[in-house]
Amino acid sequence: MPVLTRLIPSPVVVDIRPGALDELAAVLADERISHSGRLAVAVSGGSGAKLRERLAPSLPGATWFEVGGGAIDDAVRLADEMKSGHYDAVVGLGGGKIIDCAKFAAARIGLPMVSVATNLSHDGICSPVSILDNDAGRGSYGVPTPVALLIDLDVIRDAPIRFVRSGIGDAVSNISAVADWELAHRVNGEKIDGLSAAMARQAGEAVLRHPGGSGDDGFLTVLSEGLVMSGIAMSIAGHSRPSSGACHEISHAIDLLYPQRAASHGEQVGLGAAFAMHLRGEHESSGLMADVLRRHGLPVLAQEIGFSDDEFVRAVEFAPETRPGRYTILEHLDLSPTQIKDAYADYAAAVSA
Incomplete structure (x- = not known):
């Protein structure tokens, strides 16, 4: 009798610990997610700016994109800005709105998405759904599960x-x-x-x-x-x-x-x-x-x-x-x-x- 199994869509990396953020570049290289270092990184204009300053030296090949909000228009705009580049992956660095926009944008341009959560506000950090504001209020959009997830507990503790x-x-x-x-x-x-x-x-x-x-x-x-x-x-x-x-x-x-x-x-x-x-x-x-x-x-x-x-x-x-x-x-x-x-x-x- 054959043994029946199924494949479960899940990240290839889940790294939850203090200091995990400092290993982002190494994780992406070791897991062949981005050996070249060509990354599109989505961040907010607030807390994301401080994290960009911290991470930029370890990600010299990254292009940084500031996300203005959590609406469908923001996600589409982000995808349009990213599609002209030759990136290995999209990194969403921030809270729920940033990660949801990055997941949607990555799906739109056909790139794997890496979730780097800076707060634990909801389960969207690793879900196959982007929750985005639209003209009707708010919509749920199906997207691929992030290929990797990093949660730095030191960063989480510093968040409100x-x-x-x-x-x-x-x-x-x-x-x-x-x-x-x-x-x-x-x-x-x-x-x-x-x-x-x-x-x-x-x-x-x-x-x-x-x-x-x-x-x-x-x-x-x-x-x-x-x-x-x-x-x-x-x-x-x-x-x-x-x-x-x-x-x-x-x-x-x-x-x-x-x-x-x-x-x-x-x-x-x-x-x-x-x-x-x-x-x-x-x-x-x-x-x-x-x-x-x-x-x-x-x-x-x-x-x-x-x-x-x-x-x-x-x-x-x-x-x-x-x-x-x-x-x-x-x-x-x-x-x-x-x-x-x-x-x-x-x-x-x-x-x-």
């Missing part, structure tokens, strides 16, 4: 703590997202990939149950690994299901309904995940999730991200419209506004006790 908190919320929300995927499998027969689901869930559980704090190398390593596994889980599945369920629908609804007031992605999906677990009747899991989020300084109530109860209820009601065809606990229960309001009141009382 809000980025780590956002990454915590995004990682923990996997637990709720996988529960939604399994629900869709039971009710509608939606195909579920067991390996993808296992990786996403364990990534969330590892972060949820780690006793460390945001300044500990041990915790930051687990968080980094969790975000990497989330990205690979999406690559295995071929879609965002393992990391995106009701939690993300609620976040997308907040972005669309209150675009000038939205909190960070991780804060919103963390709150959405804790509430979604409550809707499933898994009150112990919801309480644990809320306790952990609160311990790390994340919000667990609507008022903690600047919204009234009625505004949050409106977002939950609108949430299913953000991802037509996706079946989660929200579509399953199909609650009326009054029922959502009552459920949120029960949740708020439980996590405030």
Whole structure:
């Protein structure tokens, strides 16, 4: 009987440790990603400028491109600027917006992309998706998984703590997202990939149950690994299901309904995940999730991200419209506004006790 296997799209290098940034040139050469050193490096105009000054001597063959924002127009402009060069690879050096633009631009011009994350705000550092602003609000664009990923924990620690908190919320929300995927499998027969689901869930559980704090190398390593596994889980599945369920629908609804007031992605999906677990009747899991989020300084109530109860209820009601065809606990229960309001009141009382 033949042994059946499958290839898993994943980076050839994942380097997570203090000082990893200083080894970028060596990693690219050793792994034959860019032996010549001809690189197109995308950076921001803010923190990226300092990192450029630090890295430029070790990357003499690189051309540096400043990215103005995180919109589809920025990514297309970046690709147009890069396509006239003869580069081995594209390096995205920065936070989520820079990396998403670099992934899209690299895909557009057919080059491998190297992700060098300077914060841990979400799982886009290693995902096959670029989240970019567009005329309709925000869109998700399929792209190849980065060929290599470097995370320097010294750089992560120097970034504002809000980025780590956002990454915590995004990682923990996997637990709720996988529960939604399994629900869709039971009710509608939606195909579920067991390996993808296992990786996403364990990534969330590892972060949820780690006793460390945001300044500990041990915790930051687990968080980094969790975000990497989330990205690979999406690559295995071929879609965002393992990391995106009701939690993300609620976040997308907040972005669309209150675009000038939205909190960070991780804060919103963390709150959405804790509430979604409550809707499933898994009150112990919801309480644990809320306790952990609160311990790390994340919000667990609507008022903690600047919204009234009625505004949050409106977002939950609108949430299913953000991802037509996706079946989660929200579509399953199909609650009326009054029922959502009552459920949120029960949740708020439980996590405030």
